[in-house]
Amino acid sequence: MVKIGIADTTFARFDMGKAAIDELKRNCSAQIVRYTVPGIKDLPVACKKLFDEQHCDIVMALGMPGSKPVDKTCAHEASMGIIICQLMTGRHIIEVFVHEDEAPDARELAALMEKRAREHALNVVKLMFKPKILEKEAGTGQRQGYEDVGPARI
Ligand code: RDL
Ligand code: RDL
Ligand code: RDL
Numbered sequence: 001m002v003k004i005g006i007a008d009t010t011f012a013r014f015d016m017g018k019a020a021i022d023e024l025k026r027n028c029s030a031q032i033v034r035y036t037v038p039g040i041k042d043l044p045v046a047c048k049k050l051f052d053e054q055h056c057d058i059v060m061a062l063g064m065p066g067s068k069p070v071d072k073t074c075a076h077e078a079s080m081g082i083i084i085c086q087l088m089t090g091r092h093i094i095e096v097f098v099h100e101d102e103a104p105d106a107r108e109l110a111a112l113m114e115k116r117a118r119e120h121a122l123n124v125v126k127l128m129f130k131p132k133i134l135e136k137e138a139g140t141g142q143r144q145g146y147e148d149v150g151p152a153r154i
Contacts, residue, residue, distance in 0.1 A: 002030040002128050005050030005059035011039040012064035013106070014113035016096060020060050023121035028129055040065060040097070041074055044081030051089045058124055059093045062117055067101035075099070092127060096120045098145065116145030 004024060008017035021032055033054045035046045040063035050056040061082050065075035075097060086093050098116055103109035123144075126133045141149040 002028070002058075003054065003056045004030045004032050004124060004128075005047065005054060005056035006032060006034040006062070007043050007046040007050060007059055008034070008036050008062040009039050009043070009064070010036060011066075012062065012098075012113070013100070014064070014098075014110045016062040016064075016098070016113050016117040019114045019117040020062060020096070020121040023118040024124065027122060027125045030128070039063070039074075040078035041081070043078055044085045047082060047085045047093050048089065051085075051091055056091075058091060058128055060096055060117075060120065060124060061093050062096040064113065065097055065099045067099070071100070094120050094124050094127075096144075102145075112145045119144040 006017050006020055017034055017036065021034065024030060024032060033050060033056060035050055037043060037046045043061045043063055047059045047061055050059050063078065065071045079095060079097070082093050082095050096117055098109070098113045100109065103112050139151055141151050143149055
């Protein structure tokens with residue numbers, strides 16, 4: 001059975017892990033393992049452990065970079081670590097980051113975090129079970145959380 005890892009953080013202001021797990025459970029029958037860490041810089045090793053020790057086939061890394069410059073640097077470092085982990089393991093990590101300043105207030109932030117987590121969970125289902133659907137969506141301007149922007153036309 002396919003095993004999906006969920007790595008998430010206590011720093012985030014919305015429970016993105018819970019939303020992702022709910023969406024996965026509604027759309028596939030994979031086994032799910034969750035590993036919560038303090039912040040986004042702790043995600044790369046959490047993902048590595050989910051592959052090495054829990055034998056996950058794919059992992060979602062969910063987190064919320066804050067709005068200050070130091071947080072943006074932190075997010076870049078975390079992303080680099082997540083990419084290195086993918087290259088080390090040859091497995092996908094779907095990075096679900098919502099920057100705190102993407103939304104104007106707490107209400108919209110929570111809604112964006114929930115929607116992006118759920119939409120990327122569906123991307124995980126497609127990657128693992130229905131890759132042809134992704135091929136059909138190639139070049140269609142898909143976004144997660146906000147409206148899709150759609151294809152550019154001549
Ligand atoms: O290893 C412990 C912490 O260093 C780690 O959890 C960091 O990811 C915590 N953290 C920061 O130190 C920071 O300056 C986070 C952010 N910014 C941030 O914007 N988002 C986080 N963590 O999830
Ligand atoms: O792993 C899932 C996503 O994190 C990954 O697909 C990213 O490449 C998606 N993405 C961003 O998160 C982003 O902030 C993209 C862009 N910007 C971008 O400008 N172009 C992309 N993806 O193709
Ligand atoms: O052009 C507006 C947004 O698309 C742009 O700000 C993106 O960079 C927003 N974004 C992130 O910042 C991010 O960390 C997105 C993702 N992750 C993502 O996974 N999917 C998105 N946007 O559609």
